[in-house]
Structure formats: C-alpha cells, structure tokens
Amino acid sequence: MKNFLRIFYLFILFSGVQSNSIAAEKIEYLKTDWSFKGLFGKFDRAALQRGYQVYTEVCSSCHSMKYLSYRNLAQKGGPEFTEAQAKAIAASFEVKDGPNADGDMFTRPGKLSDKFVMPYENVKAAQAANGGAYPPDMSVLVKARGGGVDYIYSLLQGYEDPPVGVTLDDGVYYNKYMYGNKIKMSNQLSDGLVEYSDGTNATVEQMSKDVTTFLMWAAEPHLEARHQMGFKAIIYLIILTVLVYFSMKRIWSRIETEV
Amino acid sequence: MSDHQYTPESKFGKWFNDRLPLLTLANHLTDYPTPKNLNYWWTFGGILTFCLITQIVTGLVLAMHYIAHADMAFDSVEHIMRDVNYGWLIRYIHANGASMFFLAVYIHIFRSLFYGSYKAPREIIWIIGIIIYLLMMAAAFMGYVLPWGQMSFWGATVITNLFSAIPLVGEGIVTWLWGGYSVDNPTLTRFFTLHYLIPFLILGLVVLHIWALHVPGNNNPVGIDIKKPSKDTVPFHPYIVIKDGFALLMFMIVFAFFVFYTPNILGHADNYIEADPLVTPAHIVPEWYLLPFYAILRSVPDKLLGVVAMLSAIFILAALPWLDTSKIRSAVFRPLYRQFYWILVADVLILGYVGAMPAEGLYLLIARVATAYYFLHFLVILPVLGFREKTLPIPLSITEPVLGGSPNLATAKNKESSIIK
Numbered sequence: 001m002k003n004f005l006r007i008f009y010l011f012i013l014f015s016g017v018q019s020n021s022i023a024a025e026k027i028e029y030l031k032t033d034w035s036f037k038g039l040f041g042k043f044d045r046a047a048l049q050r051g052y053q054v055y056t057e058v059c060s061s062c063h064s065m066k067y068l069s070y071r072n073l074a075q076k077g078g079p080e081f082t083e084a085q086a087k088a089i090a091a092s093f094e095v096k097d098g099p100n101a102d103g104d105m106f107t108r109p110g111k112l113s114d115k116f117v118m119p120y121e122n123v124k125a126a127q128a129a130n131g132g133a134y135p136p137d138m139s140v141l142v143k144a145r146g147g148g149v150d151y152i153y154s155l156l157q158g159y160e161d162p163p164v165g166v167t168l169d170d171g172v173y174y175n176k177y178m179y180g181n182k183i184k185m186s187n188q189l190s191d192g193l194v195e196y197s198d199g200t201n202a203t204v205e206q207m208s209k210d211v212t213t214f215l216m217w218a219a220e221p222h223l224e225a226r227h228q229m230g231f232k233a234i235i236y237l238i239i240l241t242v243l244v245y246f247s248m249k250r251i252w253s254r255i256e257t258e259v
Numbered sequence: 260m261s262d263h264q265y266t267p268e269s270k271f272g273k274w275f276n277d278r279l280p281l282l283t284l285a286n287h288l289t290d291y292p293t294p295k296n297l298n299y300w301w302t303f304g305g306i307l308t309f310c311l312i313t314q315i316v317t318g319l320v321l322a323m324h325y326i327a328h329a330d331m332a333f334d335s336v337e338h339i340m341r342d343v344n345y346g347w348l349i350r351y352i353h354a355n356g357a358s359m360f361f362l363a364v365y366i367h368i369f370r371s372l373f374y375g376s377y378k379a380p381r382e383i384i385w386i387i388g389i390i391i392y393l394l395m396m397a398a399a400f401m402g403y404v405l406p407w408g409q410m411s412f413w414g415a416t417v418i419t420n421l422f423s424a425i426p427l428v429g430e431g432i433v434t435w436l437w438g439g440y441s442v443d444n445p446t447l448t449r450f451f452t453l454h455y456l457i458p459f460l461i462l463g464l465v466v467l468h469i470w471a472l473h474v475p476g477n478n479n480p481v482g483i484d485i486k487k488p489s490k491d492t493v494p495f496h497p498y499i500v501i502k503d504g505f506a507l508l509m510f511m512i513v514f515a516f517f518v519f520y521t522p523n524i525l526g527h528a529d530n531y532i533e534a535d536p537l538v539t540p541a542h543i544v545p546e547w548y549l550l551p552f553y554a555i556l557r558s559v560p561d562k563l564l565g566v567v568a569m570l571s572a573i574f575i576l577a578a579l580p581w582l583d584t585s586k587i588r589s590a591v592f593r594p595l596y597r598q599f600y601w602i603l604v605a606d607v608l609i610l611g612y613v614g615a616m617p618a619e620g621l622y623l624l625i626a627r628v629a630t631a632y633y634f635l636h637f638l639v640i641l642p643v644l645g646f647r648e649k650t651l652p653i654p655l656s657i658t659e660p661v662l663g664g665s666p667n668l669a670t671a672k673n674k675e676s677s678i679i680k
Binding site for chain 2: 039067072136139140143144145146148179219220221222226227229230231233234237238240241244245247248251252255257259
C-alpha cells in the first residue's frame, strides 16, 4: 500500500506541473459559487433560463452560437424550457432556408431542429461591423479560455477607466481581466438592462453570473449526466476494488508472501 | 517457454491443439512462472495493455463519427460531444486515456530504470519497449492534431517544421510531410490515417514485447536470476492476474476521476478555438507528456542541434543496456545508483516543468542545466558508476533474505564479488 501512496504522489506532482503551466499568468478572478461545480454539481435551471435571456437580448446581437439548436433549450440537463416554450422561441427567429422548388431562397419561422440563428452572414461581415474584431462564437467559449467560467464572469464586470498613462485607440476599451487589458468589446451590461420575467433583480453581477452559467451549459450540455454517471462509476469501481482486494488477499494467503 | 509439455484433456482439444497450439499458448500464459516478490510497480505492464485496448476501442467509435477535413473536423468533434449518444464520454475517455497511457508508461519505464530490467538478458524487450514509446509519442501527437483546434494546428506546424532543420533536404521533407506548403487539409487526412494505423503497429510490438519477456521471464525487485518454476515463483494465474486486476482498478478510479470531473484539465484551452492559420497563440505548448523533450529541444540555441538533442534524449535510452556497466540489476543493492536515480527523476520532472514555461531568462537557464544533466547521467555517471560503486550483498534467492543474520550472507558476498569482477 505504501507504493500506492508513492504512485499517487507522483501523479499529484505531474498534475501540479500541468496546472502550473495553465496558470502562467496569474490574475485573481472574481469568485462566485457555481452550482455546477463539485461531485454533484448541477445547473441552476432558473439561472440558465435567465442566462439565455441575457444571451439572446444582449450577446446574440454580435456573438453566434453555431453548435446549439433550439431543441437543446428543452433538453434534459439544460435550461429545460418546455417544448412549447422552445418552439415559441425558435419561431420568433427568421431562418433562411431553401432553395425551394423554384430555386429561390426564402425565410420561414425557426423550428426546434434549427441551429441558433447567426447574427452575421459570415466572419468578414462580423469583422466589418465590429471594427475589425471578430466576436468569437460562444458555443465552447468557456472551455476555450484559460480561466473558464471565472474568467468570463470577471471579464463582464472588469471594465474600468484606463489607468493614467494608458492610451486607448478608438473602439478599444480597458478591462482589468482581459489578456493585455485591451478589449474591443465595450461594456455591455448595466444594472436593469434586461427585465427578468421571474422578478430577479437584474444587477450586473447577477446577469454576469446567469449568462456565464448559460455559457457553461452551452459548452458542456451533458455536464449533469457526466457528474451523475461519474459518481456511480466511481462508487462501483471502489466497491469492486475492495472486493478484489479481499479476494486477492485470500488467494495470496496460500503462499507465504505479502501482497 | 514453459518446461513441461501440455496435452489437452478432450479429444477435440487434442485434435485442435495438434494443428494450432492455441491451448498450449493459453496454458503457457496461465502457468507462466512469475517471481512472487513483484511489487505494485510491476502491475503497470497490465495497466498499459488496458490503456492500449481502451484507446483502440474508443478510437474506433470516434472514427465512425469524426470527419477528417480541415473545414469539418472541429465541427465533427463538437457533433460527437453534443449529439452522438455518449459521444462526450467516449471522447473524454480517449483524450484523457492518452494522458493516462503516458502516465503509466512513464512509471513503467522508470520502474525498469530502478530495477535494471533493461540489462542482459532483457535488452530486446527494452529496445522494443523504446520503439513502442516512440510510436506512442507519434500517435499521441497526431491524435492531438485531429480536433483541428489552435493547439492542434500550431503544434503540428512547430513539430513538422523541426524537419526543416535537416541540411539540404529539410525544406523538401517538410513540404512532403505537409502535402503542401503549410499545414492544411492534406496534412490532416494523412495524420488521421497514421493515427489510425500506429496503434495496431503498437499492438503488434506489444505482442513481441511480451513474447520477448516470456523467454527469460520477469525481472524482480531483488534483480537476481531465479529458477523457474521454483519456490520463488507463482503461476501467473491466479496470483498475478488478481494482483494486476486490483492495481488496474485503482488506476481506473483515478482515470474515471479525470474523465468525469476534470476532463479538460490536461488539455489546453486554446484547442477549443478552431484552427486559424492567421492567428498564432501566445504560447505554443505540447501535451504534458512531451514537455521534457520540448524543454530539451528549446534549450539548445541552434535549431538542428536542438532537434538532434531531443532525438538523442530518446534514442540514448535504447543504448542503456550497454551504457549501464554495473552487473547488479536492482537499485536496491546499488546505494549510489539509487541516489542518482532519484536525481534523474527530479531532473526529468524539472525539464517537464520548464518545458511548459516560456523559454527565457531563468527558465531557459534551468532547462539548459537540466538538459546537460540528463545526458551526463546516461553518458558519464552510469558507465563510471558500474566500475566505481560498492554494491551491497545480493541474496541467492527471493525466499532467502539478505539481512544481517542470514546464513547465506557469506555466500552472497562471495557471489557478489565474483559478479563484480
């Protein structure tokens, strides 16, 4: 058993090396309690629904979410809108379809199977509309940033006046959590910007938390299933390991060697 | 192989076995006499077999859904993560499985280094092992390219560009490897093909590795030759099977923890950004298991010499059976070697650490010192140590310990001095 401790120690060392490499630039991010962290972590359903509202009313005017479909909104483990609600949401968007029998493109109301409608036709159009910067697709955004959810959550609240001596070009803003502190997205959130249907007070902090939760789900739609299965799998493995340990002891008791 | 002749009991079994001796093979594998004092470091061979099979099986399923095309690879991976039934599970097992595979292989290699398992008569096992390790690195590197994220693309660019260091033909080779003038779709499709092929080459070499192992039999923590079968050995089944199984389950718990709770911690965030040939990431870092070699590569100022140093760092291992001049296998009886062994372990960990850091200032200095020490260990310390070191008395057999009061102490000492001469 002593050897196992050694193995484990080596393993910790290795993972230590790795996490150090990720946190090369250490910035203290704002912290909040995420409901989806931990062994039993689950999404806060209401926060996901509010987060979707923030995304659709604020972010989606520039940021696409190309890997999500409207059906995902009603999916288990997500915001869990009812199917009727998800259908209504989908129908509120105009989707370009075609060509039809005459060879023409046409628009129709969205369906559950449609992907989220993109704000721009293509990357070039997005860049042209945003001073040359492409607003990144948000589908896997939290996984594509070193600090993950804490980073996004902090960034949304990190707008400040630039310190003395820092000059900003036109269309560039100062954000203390952004890499290099210069960001081309202006501060988007202000208290009371959206009106939550569940009566929650829409402070900047609240909206940041809600939309970040929504982005986490968007990037990891099966997170709840993963946590649930992981717990079962590990419990099963532990029980099996204990049983195998005792049978091993029993088998090896036939000979005079410690195992 | 095993000394006794095996005859199947049933008539059909006998008929079949005369034509294809599969039952003899099965009997050999179950009866295979194994030293009974093997510790848990020896369980990693079985764990590695499990890792290889896991990678092949999950990889097979992923390949059914993955699209090897520069415009669709990233999308198809997201499709696997979102819409394929349990696709997220299979992909996370495969991605973390690579890390687990390397964790196990490093433990396996360092076990060999500690107990001198590479020494005569096991040189061929060792060299096959090094080839497997090389192929693993190639497979892992190409696998990391397939999701076509930023690190995939730029990692592929950096590594393939190393070949341009070769004088005269370098540039031509790089173009040939890429299938064009930059890393692009042809590169991706060939990497996918090779990524699919290499694991089966590894599988074949694993069979040879085990075959070569079964000729002299396992080394053991005491590092002495033992009679087989004897009271020093146990049959592989059930003793070693259950012990390997127990260790494998422990390993799987760690594995499961990564897969289910921190599936992305061993990867780089930038690989969730789709490959963009026009945007270079701030730091291009390989996966953690390649970091020590990356550090060696960057510690040499000249590109060609850096590549040579990096490759030498791997190939030098193949020469290890002849670089280590000591006749004593196990570090248990080599007090000086034991200390140098742990220094080497620390050295490799340090190389891994600085490999993840930007190559500048203090990090670069540390990388250079650690690289120099790495080669010093193999090229100077090991050969000299074999002649200079005063080793401890080794026991005559596993069952007879070598402790102070042992009646065999005198004989053990005699044997030791005769071995050392």
